[in-house]
Amino acid sequence: MSAAMAAEPLVVEQLALAFGGVRVLQDIALELRAGEITGLIGPNGAGKTSFFNCLTGLYAPQQGRIRLGGLQLERVPPAGRAALGFSRSFQHVALCPELSVVENVMIGLDRQSRAGWLDAFLPLPRGRAERAANRERALAALSRVGLAEVADRSPTELPPGVLRLTEIARAIVGAPRVLLLDEPAAGLNSVETRDLADALKRLRAPELVLVVVEHDMDLIMEVCDTIHVLNVGRLLASGTPAAVRANPEVVRVYLGDDDD
Ligand SMILES: Nc1ncnc2c1ncn2[C@@H]1O[C@H](COP(=O)(O)OP(=O)(O)OP(=O)(O)O)[C@@H](O)[C@H]1O
Ligand SMILES: [Mg+2]
Known part of the structure; x- marks a missing residue:
């Protein structure tokens, strides 16, 4: 670009x-x-x-x-x-409670993922390499909103402010314009x-x-x-x-x- x-x-x-x-x-x-x-x-x-x-x-x-x-x-x-x-966040918090904070952010890379979202979570070699790369990008996005330390926590145990910032991290992880x-x-x-x-x-x-x-x-x-x-x-x-x-x-x- x-x-x-x-x-x-x-x-x-x-x-x-x-x-x-x-x-x-x-x-x-x-x-x-x-x-x-x-x-x-x-x-x-x-x-x-x-x-x-x-x-x-x-x-x-x-x-x-x-x-x-x-x-x-x-x-x-x-x-x-x-x-x-184009990327967005929604008026109501919409995080997946079964996934950790960083995994929720990784969903924001879905549209760019070659292997696809499901592959990225399967223990196949190709999926594993992509998952590791996506996790790094998600951690970087979390750092940008000041949330690096809660990456592996569950959204169910975190306050609303952290959930909102997690959604923003998910929205920026794909480097939107x-x-x-x-x-x-x-x-x-x-x-x-x-x-x-x-x-x-x-x-x-x-x-x-x-x-x-x-x-x-x-x-x-x-x-x-x-x-x-x-x-x-x-x-x-x-x-x-x-x-x-x-x-x-x-x-x-x-x-x-x-x-x-
Ligand atoms: N899919 C839809 N079908 C019918 N009417 C709709 C639809 N979406 C929005 N509207 C109507 O459009 C108007 C504007 O709604 P919108 O949700 O865009 O407002 P808003 O400025 O975001 O309000 P708020 O601050 O409450 O979120 C409302 O009258 C709403 O009922
Ligand atoms: Mg509105």
Whole structure:
């Protein structure tokens, strides 16, 4: 991957999504830049998760264009987008309780594994070599989020903050170009949120488009370079944290009624 190609933005134009007669997203146009942390905020039901689903190909928007650098993505199915470097975490924790932390992270290498996920866990020579290599990559990803020491623990015995960071490690282990995190701070206490903020800042990289959906405004304002505000399916505002915080429209529809 060339440096020029690596720094290419994810560009969305005139995106529209509806279910039946219900308009979920309308006229969404924005540029998600590599090298930044981009925040996507908005009230419940604004369309944030649906927007992520359109980017990853899970939802098929009725209208609009999605482009990663020079690559037009509308016709690329979810698996193809994953192969191009799209990765995400989900709104609810989704780790496999039977696997250790590091094995859960290794699942993030599934789409790249030559032998396949099952082979990687079988005691065959080929599977063993690949499993060892994948384990090394998974340990490196865990280190990046500060979790090296819990690699061989079970998710069932670990607190929510560690599980969230494990999911992020799984999302980054394949070296994505686009990383979409859906409410990573949900359910975390203030100490865990602090660790998450530190981990997010360490993930910022010149070649990575990193987008965070979050309701925790302190976290968003601290870590983001650019923030986009969605309200009932429309883009209400975009700008720096300071500009968004000072935007009267944003305060009225969103920040104003979020003082609990
Ligand atoms: N598969 C679907 N079928 C029908 N309606 C859907 C579907 N997915 C999302 N919606 C609707 O789209 C709207 C936006 O939902 P979405 O989950 O994207 O909001 P959100 O901004 O992520 O909210 P939250 O902050 O609560 O997670 C909601 O009205 C939701 O009911
Ligand atoms: Mg959501």
